[in-house]
Amino acid sequence: MPRNALLPVFFLLGISAMASWHALEPSEEAGRTAAIQLGQALFEDRTLSASGSMACASCHQREHAFAQNVAVPELYGERRGTRNVPSLLDLPYFESFFWDGRGTRLDLAVIAAFTNPAEMGSPDMDAVIHAISARKAYREQFRAAFGDERVDQERVSSVLMSYLASLTTAGNRYDAFVAGDTTSLSEAERRGMEVFMGKADCGSCHSATGKLAPFTDNRFHHSNVGLERMTGHVSETISAFKLRRESGSSMAELVLSDPEMAALGRFAVTSQGRDLAAYRTPTLRNISRTAPYMHDGSVATLEEAIRREIYYRSLARGAPISLTAQEQRDLRAFLQALDDAALPTH
Known part of the structure; x- marks a missing residue:
């Protein structure tokens, strides 16, 4: 299906x-x-x-x-x-x-x-x-x-x-692989899948479980993207946001019109400190078709996104994740296999 x-x-x-x-x-x-x-x-x-x-x-x-x-x-x-x-x-x-x-x-x-x-x-x-x-x-x-x-x-x-x-698509080759078509992924893509599930630990946030894996955990994480916008004036930005909200401005209007307020991330919804600059994990389906990446579009290419994620995932774990150039190429090949075979035509 x-x-x-x-x-x-x-x-x-x-x-x-x-x-x-x-x-x-x-x-x-x-x-x-x-x-x-x-x-x-x-x-x-x-x-x-x-x-x-x-x-x-x-x-x-x-x-x-x-x-x-x-x-x-x-x-x-x-x-x-x-x-x-x-x-x-x-x-x-x-x-x-x-x-x-x-x-x-x-x-x-x-x-x-x-x-x-x-x-x-x-x-x-x-x-x-x-x-x-x-x-x-x-x-x-x-x-x-x-x-x-x-x-x-x-x-x-x-x-x-x-x-x-009605926007149905033709599915992707990873879905076919999970459904039993072991020939749907190339050798490089299968190697990349092993890196994704194992060494790179991508699946801890981009869940690949189930026959139609979501490739997201539906949670909110810190990606260290956009924080520089608020450096030195986080409190002022939060105060301005709260004042505008109390004056009747909608949350959507504020975060979509003011880059600094947009940088508050999930905090704008919850007012919880842990959610400052946290954003929803995107799905990786159709990832090569939807560049640029991150919530602010500041990462231009899939290669750059892979390097950035490896670096910051290493920091979060407190242990380096070291991928060879070949492993990074294989990982990229696997991610491209998550693209739908065709986009909707109507």
């Missing part, structure tokens, strides 16, 4: 964080198809942003595994984001959403960008719903999907989730 073909199963069974929302399920196949098509149209519609220049698809680009090949997104005017765009093909493997895990409900996460001043910038969802309702073509699509033309937040969220659930 293609790995993202499991996404509708997650939706129906309510596994992990996805148990906290209820998607509207059109009863007929034609309704489900209409919901997917409507979700795609909304996903790609730039006119639903305040500037008229941004859509969900502006950052989550199909050709880059529904991520983006720049460090942080360029928004509109001279504005830039603060966080690297994660791939939407990764959704089935996560229990919370966004780099700091501030989202625990997918139905809210999929519409968050519409109203975030640091992203698409609509004043509220009522404005988005009004813009959709004002277009006859959209009203007709809602009728096809749900049987009537009513547009509301729940339905907008539902069709977007239907579209994301």
Whole structure:
């Protein structure tokens, strides 16, 4: 089964964080198809942003595994984001959403960008719903999907989730290997898998257990990336963040518009000292398609990411991890085997 073909199963069974929302399920196949098509149209519609220049698809680009090949997104005017765009093909493997895990409900996460001043910038969802309702073509699509033309937040969220659930892929060669096809990995890739599971200890955070391994532990770790932004003024940054929050600014707006506040990491969610500059472990699926890396996109290449991870994992363990040049090449080959055979075509 293609790995993202499991996404509708997650939706129906309510596994992990996805148990906290209820998607509207059109009863007929034609309704489900209409919901997917409507979700795609909304996903790609730039006119639903305040500037008229941004859509969900502006950052989550199909050709880059529904991520983006720049460090942080360029928004509109001279504005830039603060966080690297994660791939939407990764959704089935996560229990919370966004780099700091501030989202625990997918139905809210999929519409968050519409109203975030640091992203698409609509004043509220009522404005988005009004813009959709004002277009006859959209009203007709809602009728096809749900049987009537009513547009509301729940339905907008539902069709977007239907579209994301439809993004099936062809699986990868590691999944085939685990399923029993021992010829699916090359000799170098098998050596790299041994390094990954053993000497490099990558699997302690990027879990490779199960038939459809998530390659993440869904936990938050310190990567020593971006800390220099707050050097010498951590307390001031925290105080400014708390003051802005108390004044009514949303967490998402602050961390996506201010690089120093973005550097707070998971702390912005929990206010726990241990979470300062901690970020969710990304999955390694489609890793070679989603450069640059880290939460701020500051690591440009997979080779650099491997070297950095080996160095900081050695520091965390208190013992050096010494990989030969060949072992690093083999490890890279294995990581490339985690790429889906093909990306979604619709």
